[in-house]
Amino acid sequence: MTKTTYPAASNYAATDADIWQGRIDAEDGEAGMRFHQKVTVLAKDEQLTNQAGVVLLGFACDEGVKRNKGRVGAVQAPDLIRKALANTAWHHDNAVAIDTGTNTSTLVDAGNIYCSDADLAASQKELANHVETALSQQNKVMVLGGGHEIAWGTFQGLAQHFQSSDINKPKIGIINFDAHFDLRTYSTDGQAFPTSSGTPFNQIAKHCQQLGWAFNYACLGVSRASNTQALFTLADQLGVHYREDHQLASYHLAERIEELIAFIDNVDHLYLTIDIDVFSASTAPGVSAPAARGVNYESVEALLQPIFNARNAASQAKLLVADLAEYNPNFDIDNQTARLAARLTWDITRAMFKSK
Numbered sequence: 583m584t585k586t587t588y589p590a591a592s593n594y595a596a597t598d599a600d601i602w603q604g605r606i607d608a609e610d611g612e613a614g615m616r617f618h619q620k621v622t623v624l625a626k627d628e629q630l631t632n633q634a635g636v637v638l639l640g641f642a643c644d645e646g647v648k649r650n651k652g653r654v655g656a657v658q659a660p661d662l663i664r665k666a667l668a669n670t671a672w673h674h675d676n677a678v679a680i681d682t683g684t685n686t687s688t689l690v691d692a693g694n695i696y697c698s699d700a701d702l703a704a705s706q707k708e709l710a711n712h713v714e715t716a717l718s719q720q721n722k723v724m725v726l727g728g729g730h731e732i733a734w735g736t737f738q739g740l741a742q743h744f745q746s747s748d749i750n751k752p753k754i755g756i757i758n759f760d761a762h763f764d765l766r767t768y769s770t771d772g773q774a775f776p777t778s779s780g781t782p783f784n785q786i787a788k789h790c791q792q793l794g795w796a797f798n799y800a801c802l803g804v805s806r807a808s809n810t811q812a813l814f815t816l817a818d819q820l821g822v823h824y825r826e827d828h829q830l831a832s833y834h835l836a837e838r839i840e841e842l843i844a845f846i847d848n849v850d851h852l853y854l855t856i857d858i859d860v861f862s863a864s865t866a867p868g869v870s871a872p873a874a875r876g877v878n879y880e881s882v883e884a885l886l887q888p889i890f891n892a893r894n895a896a897s898q899a900k901l902l903v904a905d906l907a908e909y910n911p912n913f914d915i916d917n918q919t920a921r922l923a924a925r926l927t928w929d930i931t932r933a934m935f936k937s938k
Contacts (some may be wrong), residue, residue, distance in 0.1 A: 646731025713739025
């Protein structure tokens with residue numbers, strides 16, 4: 583049993599427990615449980631005694647999208663994903679039992695980080711501190727965005743975790759399902775070309791360079807129509823492993839899976855990030871930049887499996903942290919995209935519990 587504490591700040595708030603509402607099938611006992619019945623909501627400044635499990639965080643921010651000239655609205659997403667997730671059936675205890683023979687799992691909702699006064703860097707740093715704290719307590723972390731500026735906050739937290747450990751030069755693999763590279767140029771003064779939802783992986787690349795770490799980045803689902811030649815050139819210069827949206831069609835999947843496994847085999851730890859705009863607009867209408875072509879859910883689902891199954895030399899699951907980005911409720915239709923984001927969260931957290 584460990585004490586889990588989270589940093590408190592003006593732009594952090596605990597989740598409203600009323601969000602976690604749903605059907606109760608009391609007649610089925612434990613076998614009839616749903617997500618809302620299994621989540622422990624952490625109060626602000628609360629210390630919670632728990633077993634290592636999965637920590638859920640929200641990054642309620644779309645300042646980066648605004649700076650990137652996108653359609654704002656993703657700031658509302660974390661709580662709406664929670665609402666869509668609340669009534670899903672709970673099978674995560676069963677996932678733990680498969681691997682360990684035990685039937686205990688701990689899911690903690692550790693609240694939301696907000697972007698105050700358009701200070702994007704401060705909100706990303708606060709997210710990083712929350713991610714680092716959760717990882718230091720042997721938890722896996724699932725973060726709900728928010729714009730894709732979430733990635734710079736999530737990765738900083740992962741990096742801080744390793745910097746405070748005895749692991750020298752960790753081999754981290756970043757796997758991004760996205761229609762965009764998000765490698766845009768930014769200026770160091772933050773004025774001429776400010777950081778945004780389009781710059782996080784360029785920021786990560788420079789951070790890795792400063793730390794002397796390898797930059798292992800895979801971007802799957804890239805739309806050539808939505809990325810300039812300059813971005814493709816930079817991706818090639820940085821050694822990014824990328825595949826375009828049409829290359830993720832079902833008849834290419836066997837080859838894509840083989841390539842992804844080879845990428846995963848060359849790293850010890852994984853950070854998974856999914857930009858919901860990787861899916862076609864018909865599947866995910868509620869995003870800042872809807873995709874005319876996109877990738878179907880079945881292809882993404884198949885490519886997630888080697889990520890979920892990957893283990894390092896110490897037989898530990900490689901996947902440590904994941905996040906979702908760019909769900910924009912302002913443009914959703916009948917909560918279709920919210921349900922998609924909730925299903926992805928369900929799949930990822932179940933895999934995290936299974937890997938315990």
